[in-house]
Amino acid sequence: xxxxxxxxxxxxxxxxxxxxxxxxxxxxxxxxxxxxxxxxxxxxxxxxxxxxxxxxxxxxxxxxxxxxxxxxxxxxxxxxxxxxxxxxxxxxxxxxxxxxxxxxxxxxxxxxxxxxxxxxxxxxxxxxxxxxxxxxxxxxxxxxxxxxxxxxxxxxxxxxxxxxxxxxxxxxxxxxxxxxxxxxxxxxxxxxxxxxxxxxxxxxxxxxxxxxxxxxxxxxxxxxxxxxxxxxxxxxxxxxxxxxxxxxxxxxxxxxxxxxxxxxxxxxxxxxxxxxxxxxxxxxxxxxxxxxxxxxxxxxxxxxxxxxxxxxxxxxxxxxxxxxxxxxxxxxxxxxxxxxxxxxxxxxxxxxxxxxxxxxxxxxxxxxxxxxxxxxx
Amino acid sequence: xxxxxxxxxxxxxxxxxxxxxxxxxxxxxxxxxxxxxxxxxxxxxxxxxxxxxxxxxxxxxxxxxxxxxxxxxxxxxxxxxxxxxxxxxxxxxxxxxxxxxxxxxxxxxxxxxxxxxxxxxxxxxxxxxxxxxxxxxxxxxxxxxxxxxxxxxxxxxxxxxxxxxxxxxxxxxxxxxxxxxxxxxxxxxxxxxxxxxxxxxxxxxxxxxxxxxxxxxxxxxxxxxxxxxxxxxxxxxxxxxxxxxxxxxxxxxxxxxxxxxxxxxxxxxxxxxxxxxxxxxxxxxxxxxxxxxxxxxxxxxxxxxxxxxxxxxxxxxxxxxxxxxxxxxxxxxxxxxxxxxxxxxxxxxxxxxxxxxxxxxxxxxxxxxxxxxxxxx
Numbered sequence: 152x153x154x155x156x157x158x159x160x161x162x163x164x165x166x167x168x169x170x171x172x173x174x175x176x177x178x179x180x181x182x183x184x185x186x187x188x189x190x191x192x193x194x195x196x197x198x199x200x201x202x203x204x205x206x207x208x209x210x211x212x213x214x215x216x217x218x219x220x221x222x223x224x225x226x227x228x229x230x231x232x233x234x235x236x237x238x239x240x241x242x243x244x245x246x247x248x249x250x251x252x253x254x255x256x257x258x259x260x261x262x263x264x265x266x267x268x269x270x271x272x273x274x275x276x277x278x279x280x281x282x283x284x285x286x287x288x289x290x291x292x293x294x295x296x297x298x299x300x301x302x303x304x305x306x307x308x309x310x311x312x313x314x315x316x317x318x319x320x321x322x323x324x325x326x327x328x329x330x331x332x333x334x335x336x337x338x339x340x341x342x343x344x345x346x347x348x349x350x351x352x353x354x355x356x357x358x359x360x361x362x363x364x365x366x367x368x369x370x371x372x373x374x375x376x377x378x379x380x381x382x383x384x385x386x387x388x389x390x391x392x393x394x395x396x397x398x399x400x401x402x403x404x405x406x407x408x409x410x411x412x413x414x415x416x417x418x419x420x421x422x423x424x425x426x427x428x429x430x431x432x433x434x435x436x437x438x439x440x441x442x443x444x445x446x447x448x449x450x451x452x453x454x455x456x457x458x459x460x461x462x463x464x465x466x467x468x469x470x471x472x473x474x475x476x477x478x479x480x481x482x483x484x485x486x487x488x489x490x491x492x493x494x495x496x497x498x499x500x501x502x503x504x505x506x507x508x509x510x511x512x513x514x515x516x517x518x519x520x521x522x523x524x525x526x527x528x
Numbered sequence: 529x530x531x532x533x534x535x536x537x538x539x540x541x542x543x544x545x546x547x548x549x550x551x552x553x554x555x556x557x558x559x560x561x562x563x564x565x566x567x568x569x570x571x572x573x574x575x576x577x578x579x580x581x582x583x584x585x586x587x588x589x590x591x592x593x594x595x596x597x598x599x600x601x602x603x604x605x606x607x608x609x610x611x612x613x614x615x616x617x618x619x620x621x622x623x624x625x626x627x628x629x630x631x632x633x634x635x636x637x638x639x640x641x642x643x644x645x646x647x648x649x650x651x652x653x654x655x656x657x658x659x660x661x662x663x664x665x666x667x668x669x670x671x672x673x674x675x676x677x678x679x680x681x682x683x684x685x686x687x688x689x690x691x692x693x694x695x696x697x698x699x700x701x702x703x704x705x706x707x708x709x710x711x712x713x714x715x716x717x718x719x720x721x722x723x724x725x726x727x728x729x730x731x732x733x734x735x736x737x738x739x740x741x742x743x744x745x746x747x748x749x750x751x752x753x754x755x756x757x758x759x760x761x762x763x764x765x766x767x768x769x770x771x772x773x774x775x776x777x778x779x780x781x782x783x784x785x786x787x788x789x790x791x792x793x794x795x796x797x798x799x800x801x802x803x804x805x806x807x808x809x810x811x812x813x814x815x816x817x818x819x820x821x822x823x824x825x826x827x828x829x830x831x832x833x834x835x836x837x838x839x840x841x842x843x844x845x846x847x848x849x850x851x852x853x854x855x856x857x858x859x860x861x862x863x864x865x866x867x868x869x870x871x872x873x874x875x876x877x878x879x880x881x882x883x884x885x886x887x888x889x890x891x892x893x894x895x896x897x898x899x900x901x902x903x904x905x
Contacts, residue, residue: 171827173827173830173831173834175830175831175834176822176830176834179822179834180821180823188712191710191711191712192785192786192787193711193712193818193819194817194818194819194820195712195717195818196720196817196818197720197721197817197818197841198817198820198822198834198837198838199720199817199837199838199840199841199842200720200841201834201838203831203834203835203838238823241823241824241825241826241827311694311791311792311793312692314692315689315691315692317688333568334568334570340572343573343574343576343577344574351892352891352892352895353892408569409569410569410900412900414688415688415897415900415901415904416688416893416896416897416899416900417896417899417900417903418892418895418896418899419895419896419899428806429805429806440571440573440574440575440576441570441571441572441573441574442570442571443571443575444557445553445556445575446557446615446618447618448618449618450548450550450618453550453552453553454550454552454580457550457552457553457556457575457578457580458580460575460576461575461576461578461580463576464574464576464577465576514729515728515729515730515795516793518729518795518796519793519794519795519796520792520793522793522794522795522796523787523789523792523793523794524792526794527792
């Protein structure tokens with residue numbers, strides 16, 4: 152092993168590896184009790200307070216005792232050799248998190264059914280379900296016949312806590328009178344494909360629906376099934392087939408507004424239906440037809456906007472693109488509200504009981520849980 | 529009044545105003561009970577289901593009775609004349625919400641002190657406080673001597689509900705033992721200027737601190753004051769004075785990581801300190817020195833990153849730039865966690881009681897409340 156002390160520290164390990172370390176980085180990384188809280192893994196100081204040209208007074212290094220530096224101000228730092236090796240190349244490869252696989256066939260989703268018992272008991276199954284969700288935007292967690300499932304416990308298992316909204320922790324999809332309803336979702340009417348809470352400037356990342364009370368009539372029926380379509384896949388298809396329509400939907404802002412006097416809130420959002428990042432990649436869809444108005448679109452652009460929007464929805468309606476979920480008691484479906492549109496058919500069949508509970512998760516909490524499950528499994 | 533029925537509907541009102549309406553937009557806007565829920569102001573259908581070339585069978589229009597259209601399929605729509613006038617020009621002028629005024633002197637903030645009693649009682653005062661917050665990124669709500677202030681009630685007044693985090697609804701800044709703490713914030717140590725929860729891929733929009741228990745010793749002391757600096761103003765200054773340093777901080781990602789085993793969460797975020805939008809405007813700062821590591825920065829870039837960062841923080845430390853808040857019982861300060869950095873000095877003065885409660889608000893809830901207060905005041 153050779154250790155060279157110059158403008159920076161160089162270590163040539165016997166393995167052939169080389170580590171290079173800037174002095175200021177080493178001082179910033181000091182592991183001593185005065186500099187760092189070992190439990191919280193936090194520093195007690197701001198790196199900005201270090202002299203940029205900081206240099207050591209003495210440096211000693213051995214594989215056994217590691218690196219010992221006495222700085223010009225007398226402060227002493229010690230770094231184990233294993234720690235130095237670990238830190239000899241920059242960590243972490245950029246942002247690997249945003250890998251969305253578009254799908255346009257229900258089979259992709261059907262593969263993503265995970266047993267409730269496994270998800271609750273096993274970190275590997277939990278991580279598997281979440282990774283499936285991150286990738287395909289939808290996952291089904293199915294409770295076995297006769298098994299009890301508690302939506303609170305399942306939400307806590309998946310994310311620690313839910314992302315509260317205007318509706319509170321949850322909303323229960325029950326029938327409310329038309330003249331006193333916040334949303335036509337609270338009815339037995341059909342609902343066109345949509346994303347939730349479009350009047351938020353940033354709608355919730357993920358949504359869940361849980362089969363709270365589903366009887367056999369509902370489970371056996373085609374009525375009241377929930378339909379899911381990957382809007383990301385549809386948007387990519389639209390860009391290929393009709394680039395002008397895609398461009399119209401990416402640049403035209405539509406209006407969403409919700410007035411909730413009882414909550415003393417007026418939500419208002421103006422947003423394109425297709426959101427692109429600065430590289431032109433699709434990062435979010437916002438489309439909730441029953442709450443969407445084109446009132447702000449300049450007169451000359453109106454026909455083009457209807458044409459583009461109509462074409463986009465026709466594409467989503469293509470045969471085979473949707474996953475239809477027949478609800479069973481205890482089913483939980485989680486889906487990415489930024490890319491997956493959901494809707495339902497009317498369900499006024501007599502004797503049918505279909506009460507769903509819904510709510511939202513933020514991506515940061517799901518990711519933090521998945522990371523923990525992955526590193527613990 | 530002249531009404532012309534062609535490719536679209538034209539109305540020349542006697543006032544000299546002209547309204548032009550596309551047929552599909554009129555059909556989409558039908559106000560009848562079958563098409564729209566008047567209470568929730570939502571449509572029962574998806575505009576995508578309308579024929580693009582829809583035309584009326586008959587059109588009649590008078591100021592008294594408004595516009596009556598019978599469509600080719602027999603559906604009838606009625607629009608009051610006042611409604612037509614309202615909708616004759618596109619509504620809403622883009623996005624007026626993001627008007628941030630940078631400040632680099634404490635006086636701007638001192639003007640932003642609003643009495644607690646007014647904010648609780650009066651929509652105009654509530655809206656005034658929130659508008660000040662949106663513009664300057666910081667507002668002080670001060671409880672009068674002898675007046676009782678309940679932080680729950682004040683949070684509910686401001687936002688309806690708080691934005692939950694890993695800490696739950698709130699965190700109370702109390703002293704915890706160093707070997708069992710999630711954060712060195714829970715101590716009497718000084719804290720360098722920082723933004724909160726940097727390990728979230730999207731940190732909370734707004735933060736609040738509330739003086740839960742502050743005794744006279746604390747109120748009279750310079751110790752334990754909270755220092756606030758507008759990072760937006762500092763970033764704009766940096767861009768002028770040292771564009772290269774600004775560019776380095778806008779492109780270099782740093783690492784934030786928090787492992788909370790008890791919560792079964794591992795948060796990880798890689799992010800530049802200065803976030804720009806696609807037009808190069810500053811939209812967010814993320815800088816929490818005690819939790820920030822440069823371990824992922826390539827070796828050759830390390831000195832430049834320390835230099836840029838150090839220069840940026842030196843600029844923030846310039847005389848007169850900070851607002852220093854001496855806490856009093858019942859004070860609430862709300863600040864924009866995307867642009868305002870906060871820190872504090874050590875406070876181990878004997879006899880001093882300084883217990884603050886903190887938490888977060890999401891922008892969407894504050895804006896919805898401000899909009900309601902504005903339209904109601």
